[in-house]
Amino acid sequence: MVSVAVLGNGVVGSGVCELINKNDNNIKLSKVLVKNIDKHRSDKNYSIITDKIEDIFSKDIDIVVELIGGIHPAYEYIKTALKNKKHVITANKDLISKYGEELLELAYTNSVKLYFEASVGGGIPIIKNIKNYLISNEIKSIKGILNGTTNFILTKMNKEKTSYENALKSAQELGFAEFDPSSDINGYDSARKLSILSTIAYKKKVCWENFKVEGIQDITESDIKKANELGGVIKLLGISNFEDGKVYASVRPVIVNKDSEFAKINDEYNSIIVEGDSVGKLTFNGKGAGKLPTATAVYSDIIDSIQNKENSFLFNYEKASLESNSNTKCDWYIKINYKKSHIILNELTEHFKNLDLEINKKTNQILVMAKSECEKYINEISDRLLQLEDVDSINSLMVLNN
Numbered sequence: 001m002v003s004v005a006v007l008g009n010g011v012v013g014s015g016v017c018e019l020i021n022k023n024d025n026n027i028k029l030s031k032v033l034v035k036n037i038d039k040h041r042s043d044k045n046y047s048i049i050t051d052k053i054e055d056i057f058s059k060d061i062d063i064v065v066e067l068i069g070g071i072h073p074a075y076e077y078i079k080t081a082l083k084n085k086k087h088v089i090t091a092n093k094d095l096i097s098k099y100g101e102e103l104l105e106l107a108y109t110n111s112v113k114l115y116f117e118a119s120v121g122g123g124i125p126i127i128k129n130i131k132n133y134l135i136s137n138e139i140k141s142i143k144g145i146l147n148g149t150t151n152f153i154l155t156k157m158n159k160e161k162t163s164y165e166n167a168l169k170s171a172q173e174l175g176f177a178e179f180d181p182s183s184d185i186n187g188y189d190s191a192r193k194l195s196i197l198s199t200i201a202y203k204k205k206v207c208w209e210n211f212k213v214e215g216i217q218d219i220t221e222s223d224i225k226k227a228n229e230l231g232g233v234i235k236l237l238g239i240s241n242f243e244d245g246k247v248y249a250s251v252r253p254v255i256v257n258k259d260s261e262f263a264k265i266n267d268e269y270n271s272i273i274v275e276g277d278s279v280g281k282l283t284f285n286g287k288g289a290g291k292l293p294t295a296t297a298v299y300s301d302i303i304d305s306i307q308n309k310e311n312s313f314l315f316n317y318e319k320a321s322l323e324s325n326s327n328t329k330c331d332w333y334i335k336i337n338y339k340k341s342h343i344i345l346n347e348l349t350e351h352f353k354n355l356d357l358e359i360n361k362k363t364n365q366i367l368v369m370a371k372s373e374c375e376k377y378i379n380e381i382s383d384r385l386l387q388l389e390d391v392d393s394i395n396s397l398m399v400l401n402n
């Protein structure tokens with residue numbers, strides 16, 4: 001019998017307890033760590049609930065499952081568990097994207113496992129597949145919807161015309177959003193997940209703090225309408241690729257064609273397209289957030305650690321050299337909020353051939369559709385326009401047609 005302790009009894013923690021109790025795999029749920037025992041009096045696992053961390057590091061626990069989230073105290077708890085020679089399973093993307101290399105090394109030196117499948121893509125087995133199945137391939141790119149909360153909000157705003165606030169409230173009630181949902185909304189959650197996948201895929205540390213991260217906080221109902229008019233829908237995408245020894249990575253809202261794979265991914269579902277040099281493109285779809293899908297990934301890691309899969313798996317400490325602009329040419333939808341339009345129009349005509357634009361004098365907005373331009377050029381023009389007194393703000397959305 002293998003003895004498991006679960007740290008945290010929230011959405012995912014309670015889901016893992018449910019799966020352990022339901023399945024008969026010689027796994028015993030021995031302890032559940034919570035902050036405040038009184039809040040869990042009606043829990044059917046109450047007899048094993050504790051608020052004492054010492055109980056978790058006791059001799060009879062074999063596997064520690066960390067589902068508290070955030071950096072502290074999860075970081076300290078995981079380190080102590082590894083030093084006490086316990087396998088550790090976690091869904092903590094904040095921690096793995098920041099301290100993955102150190103914690104994996106600590107697991108290795110203590111001859112135990114550290115698995116974190118549930119940190120990316122909820123119930124989608126994406127880490128195992130990049131790490132193991134694609135081992136023979138050089139990964140060229142990763143593109144994906146990596147956050148369930150924002151995909152849920154964008155879906156509700158697009159299909160049901162639900163307001164942003166109500167959609168976020170439902171995502172929180174359904175247990176998809178983070179404790180502080182700003183990390184979902186501002187793209188940080190997706191960025192952490194993209195950094196984990198890219199670090200594994202490209203075998204160099206890809207730090208999310210060093211690449212462009214933009215969330216859905218500035219997306220308005222009129223942007224969603226405009227995207228529909230252009231034949232697309234807005235999705236928050238994490239994109240990375242590896243070319244000539246450099247990694248390009250970003251998280252941003254993108255207008256994707258309505259017939260594309262990503263346009264069909266709705267609600268809390270995630271989708272990740274990985275391209276390997278030998279296998280070509282592989283697509284992984286499934287529920288990216290929520291109690292039982294995420295618990296499924298955790299449970300699978302528990303089984304892997306019992307079966308003692310893989311001798312060692314480490315992150316590279318060496319940092320990837322990051323390219324800040326994508327070299328791929330694509331279309332762009334640029335929204336300029338202005339005070340006076342004529343100087344801006346002169347600038348735009350100078351810089352874009354075949355200019356396609358709309359001026360809305362009521363909202364003081366110019367909408368530009370720029371065809372087949374690279375990101376560097378769009379950024380240069382945006383910077384130049386932002387220096388004009390007549391320009392208040394500029395937002396550029398990439399338009400992907402396939």
Ligand code: HSE
Pocket residue numbers: 119121122146147148149150176177178184189288289290
């Ligand atoms: N808040 C995250 C999301 C949970 O919405 O995707 C799963 O990592």
